Amino acid sequence: MHKKYYLISFALIFSLVSLYADKSSSWSLQKDQRSFDSTIRSSSYKMGDSINSHPALKIKEKHFYPPLQDSSLYFPLTRTKPSSVTLSTDQGIIRIVLPAAGGAGTARLIVPPDMTVQSMTLPLSQDFSRNPLSDISIESSADTSGYSEGGESRITLSLDSPEDYILSLGALEADGQELSIVLDNREAIGIVNGTGEKFTLQGFDGRRRFQFPLAADKHSQLVFTSPSGLDYLKFEAVDIPPFPTPLARSGEQILYRPLSEWRNRDFEVYSWSSFPEILIFDLLDYDVQNRFFRRLAFFVEKKGFKGQLLTNAELKGRHAWNAHDYRPSDLAEFFNLVEERNFTIYPEEALLRNLLIRQGILIQKKDGSLAPGTGAVLSISRESSDALRYRFFVHEASHGIYFTNFEYREFVRKLWESLDSRDREMWRFFLGWYGYDPEDEDLMINEFQAYLLQQRTAAAPGYFEPRMTSLAGRYPVQRPVLERGTGPGSAGFQVWAEVLEDWIFEKWGFKAGNFFPLHKELH
Numbered sequence: 001m002h003k004k005y006y007l008i009s010f011a012l013i014f015s016l017v018s019l020y021a022d023k024s025s026s027w028s029l030q031k032d033q034r035s036f037d038s039t040i041r042s043s044s045y046k047m048g049d050s051i052n053s054h055p056a057l058k059i060k061e062k063h064f065y066p067p068l069q070d071s072s073l074y075f076p077l078t079r080t081k082p083s084s085v086t087l088s089t090d091q092g093i094i095r096i097v098l099p100a101a102g103g104a105g106t107a108r109l110i111v112p113p114d115m116t117v118q119s120m121t122l123p124l125s126q127d128f129s130r131n132p133l134s135d136i137s138i139e140s141s142a143d144t145s146g147y148s149e150g151g152e153s154r155i156t157l158s159l160d161s162p163e164d165y166i167l168s169l170g171a172l173e174a175d176g177q178e179l180s181i182v183l184d185n186r187e188a189i190g191i192v193n194g195t196g197e198k199f200t201l202q203g204f205d206g207r208r209r210f211q212f213p214l215a216a217d218k219h220s221q222l223v224f225t226s227p228s229g230l231d232y233l234k235f236e237a238v239d240i241p242p243f244p245t246p247l248a249r250s251g252e253q254i255l256y257r258p259l260s261e262w263r264n265r266d267f268e269v270y271s272w273s274s275f276p277e278i279l280i281f282d283l284l285d286y287d288v289q290n291r292f293f294r295r296l297a298f299f300v301e302k303k304g305f306k307g308q309l310l311t312n313a314e315l316k317g318r319h320a321w322n323a324h325d326y327r328p329s330d331l332a333e334f335f336n337l338v339e340e341r342n343f344t345i346y347p348e349e350a351l352l353r354n355l356l357i358r359q360g361i362l363i364q365k366k367d368g369s370l371a372p373g374t375g376a377v378l379s380i381s382r383e384s385s386d387a388l389r390y391r392f393f394v395h396e397a398s399h400g401i402y403f404t405n406f407e408y409r410e411f412v413r414k415l416w417e418s419l420d421s422r423d424r425e426m427w428r429f430f431l432g433w434y435g436y437d438p439e440d441e442d443l444m445i446n447e448f449q450a451y452l453l454q455q456r457t458a459a460a461p462g463y464f465e466p467r468m469t470s471l472a473g474r475y476p477v478q479r480p481v482l483e484r485g486t487g488p489g490s491a492g493f494q495v496w497a498e499v500l501e502d503w504i505f506e507k508w509g510f511k512a513g514n515f516f517p518l519h520k521e522l523h
Helices: 003-007 251-255 286-300 328-340 347-358 386-404 406-418 421-433 441-453 457-474 476-485 487-508
Strands: 009-013 027-030 046-049 062-065 072-076 083-089 092-098 106-110 117-123 129-131 154-161 164-168 177-185 189-192 198-201 204-213 221-225 232-239 247-249 267-272 275-283 324-326 362-364 370-372 376-381 518-520
Touching: 177 221, 204 247, 247 251, 251 267, 251 386, 251 518, 275 286, 275 386, 286 324, 286 328, 286 347, 286 376, 324 386, 328 347, 328 362, 328 370, 347 362, 376 386, 386 406, 386 441, 406 441, 406 487, 421 441, 421 457, 421 476, 441 487, 457 476, 457 487, 476 487
Parallel strands: 247 267, 275 376
Antiparallel strands: 009 106, 027 232, 046 062, 072 106, 072 129, 083 092, 083 117, 117 154, 154 164, 164 221, 177 204, 177 232, 189 198, 189 221, 198 518, 267 275, 324 376, 362 370
């Protein structure tokens, strides 16, 4: 071995707290912002007060444990058995065995300044961090096929340039697995998979998770391109769950996933990657959707039917909605009444009940009754056109956010209460005409925000004005109120939509009419 290999120094750092100690089958790469503010949220390092200052700062502030040091690699150690890492450098291949920690522990590997690390290969059970990302000279790796020792699967990370990050998946089994990725990117980044499909991920100051199916050839890779570099990257190979356990997917992945990839002929079940507690059903057509959700729709929100369990005969010929959304409390009330009355329901509704319990949206108590859990359930149908599916997804997803986020609910409620009473009357009549119960105040507030967010803010007046004009012509008694949403008054819809958009963009990076931060390029 070249004598320079011995210049690599190796130290174990044990601490009382290890943020990665209980995680497995994953590793992460993190870029430090050289910000030592005590509220920093993206660091994997324990922080403490210090009278010392980092060389990059002119003031005395906070410091990290382990300390920040350029050209250093940090590996949280596994508890039970040794693990290994392979470095591909400009001076050859270096394989290092990391000992078991026994308890919480971190291995620190210091790379000599005259050595270039080209790629790093780790077992799937290994975590990894590096600080700061841009300070080590990284060149393209000649071999990104990955290493495999003792039958263990590996992932290789190669940094082709300061802008490109390449995940090589050559040693993974594609059948039955997919890649789960967590990213924090303040600027938009490009993603290209092994088949040449291109994606754009909008920038946002916060971490987001996405799932990518692995290519069938088992030699795929993902390339991330970002002018300023990624702020945080973590990935792990995860098993594709058996049906009907939900698949984690982003909005566009749900909307445009080929039917041939569904695990069931009539419907597919997802958890929304932006809000994993929100369950989304994509159904083949309205008939299938009706068997799952039509009875619920009449029970929960249909004017003149709320609280009623309609028989299959009574439901025949009735239309519910083209898309659906339900909160845990309404679902619990519905299924408890079904059980109490020994009411006959469709097999699809029974499947829905069981799945909601498994996902924690409903909680089964010792006496067999159901209590509300956390999350929500939404549905869309393939029978809707692509344009409507896009709009329906945003509309229903905004309901899911409303159900699951108290802070957002309170913001929308205050906005609703700030409206002129005549504007609220206009909304009640408009929503009541569509079949919603205008006496249900929370339902009015919920639909108010969903209808405003389902299209771009600039398109809101064009959506609402013709509808208000038509209703004003058909219902002369309500004309004075409905005309508040016509002519110059229709600009109010855009104003309200912009207020909502400002809030959700600051919180989650969403825009009205666009809840799709991960976008696939069609050409």
